Amino acid sequence: MTANPILLQKKYARVIECFASNMSISLDDALAFFYHSEVYRLISEGVSDMHCMSDEYLAEELKVEYNTNKLNE
Numbered sequence: 001m002t003a004n005p006i007l008l009q010k011k012y013a014r015v016i017e018c019f020a021s022n023m024s025i026s027l028d029d030a031l032a033f034f035y036h037s038e039v040y041r042l043i044s045e046g047v048s049d050m051h052c053m054s055d056e057y058l059a060e061e062l063k064v065e066y067n068t069n070k071l072n073e
Helices: 005-023 027-034 038-044 047-052 055-071
Strands: none
Touching: 005 027, 005 038, 005 047, 005 055, 027 055, 038 047, 038 055
16 A cells, blocks of 8 residues: 655654654764665555554664664674
8 A cells, every 4th residue: 555645755754753863863864764774665665554653663663773784784
């Protein structure tokens, strides 16, 4: 299923803001990470209705992906 593109853009903004706050990183860094993340790909492609998940849940998923990427560097 796909979501309305305008609603998705608003969702992305809320998730990025929540992620930045949770990780104590700048919005620019959070934005850069988000648009290269697997979470973004899943949401944008409508996989498993990820866009229906809460902003906090998606921010937590980003946090896990972020920390995993940092460990693998």
